[in-house]
Amino acid sequence: MNQFKQFAFKKFGYTTFGQPAFEAMPAFDSFVKVAYLKAGSSAVVDFKEYQLEQDALFFISPGQFTHFDEASQGTLLYYNRDFYCVEIHDKEVACDGILFHNVYDIPVVYLSPENTQAMETIVTELKAEFEQQDSTMEEMLRILLKSIIIKATRIWKQQHQVTTEEIRQEVEFSRKFSQLVEWHYTQHHTVAEYADLLNMTPKALNKRITRYSNTTPNDIIKNRIILEAKRLLVHTSLSVKEIGYKLGYDDSSYFIRLFTSQTSASPQNFRLKYQQAI
Incomplete structure (x- = not known):
């Protein structure tokens, strides 16, 4: 399934891995992307290969080299910086330099079963929002995206033992x-x-x-x-x-x-x- 909305210059959409839309993967290159991949999926991000043994989130900026195996399962969210810019909103989510623009490592967040359940809930709500015909849709989609980013940043900090x-x-x-x-x-x-x-x-x-x-x-x-x-x-x-x-x-x-x-x-x-x- 592929859904896309445009609010003036602001663009946001999602597609499901394995769908025909992925035959035109370069069309997504200009967007910021959040890839929610299920265990068993395969990906190459910035020339590094991943064989996932557990569910994971990848945070991908425009221009990054990406390739997803056609058998991969999950959801790809994509949006432009007019819709949401982490540099501008860094004080809100504190993820710039961690989930995005991380020069130390490729931003990937591995999910525990509990974290997967929380992310599934948000992704399901986000997909349901596309079916709404309401003037508040744009802001609700942005809130749900921010929720994913904030939760992923917290998980990253827990995994990197940021405790003191x-x-x-x-x-x-x-x-x-x-x-x-x-x-x-x-x-x-x-x-x-x-x-x-x-x-x-x-x-x-x-x-x-x-x-x-x-x-x-x-x-x-x-x-x-x-x-x-x-x-x-x-x-x-x-x-x-x-x-x-x-x-x-x-x-x-x-x-x-x-x-x-x-x-x-x-x-x-x-x-x-x-x-x-x-």
Whole structure:
């Protein structure tokens, strides 16, 4: 089943995995997506494969590489930023840098049976709302979407053992760094530049990030740049030189060496591999 509503510039819809709509999956690329997948489903998100042994939620921003196995079961919610923007409403849901724009890891939230039941209730209510002919539909759909995001953020924090004030402060700092990298990775490539934005020394930033992580700030910055390069190689016809320039590298030879050292494949070979797979 596929349902779609447009309120002026605001767009929101859902579709069921395995339906014919998924034959045109690229049509969803421009939307923010929340994928609710049942156990046994398979997915590839930003070139990482998932074989789900339990129900899960994926939070996917426009431009992320996604592929769902045709046998997957669940529901895909999709909407544009005019309908709901997590950056603007960050104080309400506090998920930016966690569920969306997370430069540390792909945002996936695994659900316990109790959490699955709660999400099923919300998704069922959301689908029922599409059948209503009422002027309040838009706001009710937004409320239900926010409920999913808030509950998923709470589950993520529980799963990452955010239980003390000290850990909460560290999560908030990591979230802030994640947001800064997401906003500036095409212009700022060094730890020192981000340390300046945070009014601290590079050494202090490195110590703060590695306190609860095995990844250094430099690795995080480079990983985000390479991830965007992968997306552009797969989703666009831009040349390698154009992609390098778009990511802030005037020297295409340096960019190619960086990409190859990080992925063990040249940009052209990486593009060819995924174009053949799609």
